[in-house]
Amino acid sequence: MKKLAGVFVLSFPFLVLAQNNCSVYKDAAHKKACELYNRAIEASQGSKTSQIIFLNSIEACPSFAPSLNEMSVPYLKRGDFSTWKVLMDQAVKADPQYLSTRGWCLFKFLRDYKNSFQDLKRAYDINSGIPGYSGDGDYDLRIVMALNQREMGNYNLAIKYFNECIQDNEKKKVVGLFDYLHRGVTEYKCKNYQAALNDLLLETKKYEKLADTYYYLGLTYFKLKLNRKGKQNLLKAKELYLHSGYYRNDPYCEALDQVYLSDINKAIRSLK
């Protein structure tokens, strides 16, 4: 279990909900909707009890976005994307700040890079270049914008968003846990192997025992003709994966640039 803990724990903020302070609402409809929201989140997520209270909340105030958003979540997690989208669209219509949430979910659960980017770009524009953080807390959403662009094949635009976000967060000393890894992998895909190496080495300082990074480091060293270091890093990736380290393993979805043991073994086998 130790192997999973590093990332597993980080993924659960998605489930942790705080009670809203309903006294901030001045009108009776919002206040009532808010109180019902607070009751709904106390019941088990996705249960009939919880969903009915959310419906009551929405009935009290049809534009109460927190209830629309929260009611949508179990549909998303359980693969009913049509119902999720209906609720989420209404949340966004009621409060455009939910563009960030919808964009993140389109990226994570549906790999809908085009629509995810559109939402996040709108959130970026509305919020003066700061679209917020992902639901699981792992990402500044500018990183997700970069990944969306990369997956659509727009590498230059991807690097632009990576650089903007990382440079900004380096100044604030809040660089994300996987930011250098993703930019490094992107540079690798662009065949900029020296830039990839620089980022992947930075990632090892950020997250010392992440097997995924050493796998990509190994591949990068081979491209730079540093075969001995390449082999060392692949073996280290395997050792970390199996014994003393961590690997990416989100409980909901496969992460982008996630490495499997089969990838590491395949790379090691190709050396022989």
Added chain:
Amino acid sequence: MPIKNCFFIFVLIIFIQSTLLAQNKIPKAEKLQEDVGDIKFDPKIDKADFYLCHKDFIIQYYNFGTSYNGGGRGIKDFIYKRYHYDSAYKLATGFITIRFVINCKGQTDRFRLSEIDNHYHPTTFDNGLKRQLLKICKALNQWIPGKDSKGNIYDSYYYINFKLVKGQILNITP
């Protein structure tokens, strides 16, 4: 324009509007299940002898790490190796989601399929395509049931979502 044609267009507009409205409504209280995503036993399509450790308590795959041998990569490799494109699928752009139960022994049943277009509206894809994807999902046979920290093993729900573009599988989640 003849009156007959005007009437036809009028009916068509009403039909399209009512379809769109139907697609854009939030769930009704009377239609809610005990838990979102529950799959009830259907004797017409489900195995009567499908064993469940806890008949009334089926968890979600993400609760206690229900997985597949080789993880998501194992599932994808299995599917991509077996999927065969057919020109009859060329209009299929959107998502097909297959949800099912993995029991405490790692066996599967209660498969349900849903289909939406790339605007997330319900749609209908080619039957052959749906049959093929269902057959492949049913053939996946290396499931690892969910287990809590005390070693209790659970039945769980899982889904496989296919992102399709013109009948080709562009991505598989989760």
